[in-house]
Amino acid sequence: MVKTDILVIGTGIAGLSFAIKTAMKRADLHITIMTKDTAEVTNTRYAQGGIAAVMDRLNDSFNRHVQDTLQAGGGFCDQEVVRMVVHQAPDRLQELVELGVKFDMNNNQWDLALEGGHTAHRILHHGDITGLEIESALLNAVHKLSNITLLEKHFVIDLVVEKDNSDKKCIGAFYFDDTNIIRYIRAKETVLSTGGCGQVFRNTTNSHIATGDGVAIAYRANALVEDMQYIQFHPTALYEPGKNPYFLLTEALRGSGAHVVNDEGKRFLFQYDVRGELATRDIVSKAIGTELQKSCRQHVYLDCRHIDRHAFKTHFPAILSYCTGKGMDPFTSLLPIVPVAHYQCGGVTVNKHGQTRVTGLYAIGECAKTGLHGSNRLASNSLLEAVVYAHQAAEKICSTIDDMSFSAKVYIRKYHNGLLKADNRKINAIKKELQEIMASYNADNDSSNTALARLKDLKYTTSSLYNNDDLTVPIIELINMLTVATLIIEHSKKNNLITF
Ligand SMILES: Cc1cc2nc3c(=O)[nH]c(=O)nc-3n(C[C@H](O)[C@H](O)[C@H](O)COP(=O)(O)OP(=O)(O)OC[C@H]3O[C@@H](n4cnc5c(N)ncnc54)[C@H](O)[C@@H]3O)c2cc1C
DSSP: OOOEEEEEESHHHHHHHHHHHHHHHHSSEEEEEEEESSSSSSGGGGOOOEEOOOOOTTTTOOOHEEEEEEHTTTOSSSSHHHHHHHHHHHHHHHHHEEEEEEEEEEETTEEOOOOOOOOOOOOEOSOOHHHHHHHHHHHHHHTOOOOEETTTTTTTEEEEEETTTTTTEEEEEEEOTTOOOEEEEEEEEEEOOOOOGGGGGBEEEEEETOOHHHHHHHHHHHHOOTTTOOEEEEEEEETTOSSOOBBBOOOOHHHHOEEEOOHHHHHHHOOOOTTGSSSSSHHHHHHHHHHHHHHHOEEEEOOOOOOHHHHHHOOOHHHHHHHTTOOOOOOTTOEEEEEEEEEEEOOEOTTTTOOOSBTTEEEGGEEEOSSTTTSOOOTTTTHHHHHHHHHHHHHHHHHHHHGGGOOOOOOOOOEEOOGGGGOHHHHHHHHHHHHHHHHOSSSSSHHHHHHHHHHHHHHHHHHTOOOHHHHHHHHHHHHHHHHHHHHHHHHHTTTTOOOO
16 A cells, blocks of 8 residues: 555646645655546647737736626636636746746747637747647656656546545545556545546547546545536537537637627627627537528538638648648638537535645646636636636645644555456547437426436446446546536536526
8 A cells, every 4th residue: 555645636737736836845754646547648638729818918907807807707706716717827828938838939928829708918839739738848848857756547536535524534545556456545635637628528629538537436436526517618619420529619719809700601690799709618609509400511610711811821730730631721622610518617515725625635726626617618717717716726735734744544445447348449439429418408497307317327337337346447537537427417407507
């Protein structure tokens, strides 16, 4: 049995930023980071548009960023949290720069982009591969810190929680190691940074790792999970039926002047919002959805033909390369687009330090519900939220960990490795059916009840795939996805909400 002072689960911007900050501040602490795939396989690396911060105090202000965030969040944001995140943004971004992240400059000034819902240019970016730039710089920094151990292909199954007076306390986790052996690690503090759950939907921009594991794990450990009904759909994914994940055409394209048009080539968004293409994602996605219902078509289009070629090539080289590789030339033809599941606004409820209600358990990044996003995230606020909460959690843990001790209890693993018995065809069939349910339900009572009943059946079928706790990674991911799907529908039913 191994032990570590701090266990970090996930190697996206949230987990890596936390680990680096903590390791630099407290060289005496040992930090273990586990990730279920190789380290760079994250949603973070796919981020295109950038990261929001008020860097131009002449033409922008903290108050404007706060107001834009609150407006996007539909009245469901925590105002104190919004103010904290917005005010910390410049310092956190400066730290990323010091770690080697290169944001684009123009005439010695930050090249700040505009995105939907923002009333000022405030998006720092690295071309259209900002996430890849951040992920690479953070991984570089991690490799230089000798008090961090990074374990790839280590899949966390469940947290170990014990009773601490009347509270619950997280004391470690069970995981599959990279040889598929189930092990137990003891930790004084555990940080979930497991990202989102886009894969429960048929069409998503999210990487295959986004199966909602952190939310399901935390839920089983008695942490509070809220607002899972607030799944954000991104309005402009490139329409390629059957693709998983869908390729994103960043919001910054609309910020640079691209138009959304119907199959008659007409712009229609102004009928839904005076901001047209620069309205927030929920509004643009719903408008496109309505237009598709009216026209019985599968997609609308993004028209980039009028955008200056040089500017397009400079700012969106990866998008240009992807589209031309698919035989689509953005300078001469319309790009087919469709809204797809993109971001989980709710999640594991945390306070301003990233603490859950389970002692010793933190949640940061997309798996957490901090109160920043309300019902709809403002574009490019999620990478920002991740670095701010990584900072908050690091500060808290560094100042409190000396009072924490390892649990003396020895836990016998209750699972067996069922590797040889896994039937991946059956697992994939159940996953497909789950994604169909999520694509077709709406939040009226009858529809939700039918969807919940079908999910219950799928859980039952899934449980028949493993006997005597013979588990495999695909089975656990499926169980997690079924848990998260159920939470999404239950929460939307409670709030009488239709996700999209
Ligand atoms: C295509 C795309 C474009 C985007 N563009 C932007 C943008 O421009 N600006 C912006 O602010 N946001 C953007 N987002 C959202 C943003 O990228 C994510 O919200 C953010 O990167 C999440 O970071 P994270 O650290 O929380 O999780 P992730 O980066 O998703 O990392 C999750 C980590 O957890 C690990 N993990 C999960 N489950 C387990 C388990 N059971 N055991 C072990 N490890 C596990 C994964 O392997 C991975 O390492 C975009 C998202 C996508 C998909």
